[in-house]
Amino acid sequence: MRSLSYVRTNLLFVDDFQLLGGSRAAEVRRLRTVEQLSVREIRARTGLGRNRVQELLRGVPAPERTRRPNAKDALRAEATQLRAQGCTVPDIAARLGVAKSTAYRWVQGVPWEPDAVAARERRRAHSRAMTDAQWDAHRQARDAARAETVGATSAWVGRLRRRELILVGAALYWAEGAKAKPWRPHDCRVKFVNSDPTLVEVFLRFVEAMGVPRGALSFRVSIHEPADASEAVRWWAERVGVPADDFRPVSLKRHRPATVRRNTGDGYRGCLTVEVPRSRRLYWKIEGIMTGMGAGVEAVER
DSSP states (O other): OOOHHHHHHHHHHHHHHHHHHOSHHHHHHHHHHTSOOOHHHHHHHHOOOHHHHHHHTTTOOOOGGGOOOOTTHHHHHHHHHHHHTTOOHHHHHHHHTOOHHHHHHHHTTSOOOOOHHHHHHHHHHHHHHHHHHHHHHHHHHHHHHHHHHHHHHHHHHOSOOHHHHHHHHHHHHHHHBOOOBTTBTTOOOOEEEESOHHHHHHHHHHHHHTTOOGGGOEEEEEEETTSOHHHHHHHHHHHHTOOGGGSOOOEEEOOOTTSOOOOOSTTOOOEEEEEOTTOHHHHHHHHHHHHHHHHHHHHHHO
């Protein structure tokens, strides 16, 4: 049991401390900021415990001389910078080669404003990778089955006879070409517009089978800006076998930023318009072929 004299001595020490240095908090903070003492030195000077000293020093930075060098200070600073740039904790941990828990501890007090565009792209890339991994085998099997089916049916078609070509060409035109309207019943001009070079070639062969030479036709490219119109004309001229100089002036469609179009990029060549001059009688023939095909289908059904 401590003696009465010991208690009196400590009480006198506390009274002297309060008289000379003011409150404990003020004195502890003065020793820290003015005299740059460490916690151990402050404890020796004041007689306070470690926890009490640390509590009174909360928010007061330690003197530079008391800090021990840390080999990871540079990494911590880099982690803070990466976090401020919008990087996620997993990204920071991967780039610095540290554990995620360590990276999180380093940056938990740093305000974070993620880059919305970069984050969205990362999510999309991850989703594509997961989808590809799951469906890759199925897609390969599907593509192989498609190629086999297309090859087999293409071989089955073989060479079209003239009658078959005329029937197919007339049906193609009636589906894709310009037709007379009820309010303009006598506007019977043969005019075909399409972006598929295969359908364009089938129509040209049909017109030739009907007695109209390819050189007598009129060609015009319709394309949206800012595509390369001259290149599109050259590309279509090679496909139809007609000099590019014989094409009519390009019909350039103005670009509307509010319109979302997918027909863009290097593969976009616009549409080709093929018009047959003085084609009223040819139009009547096409109309008659379609009328006869409709009657023929009805006869088969009966």
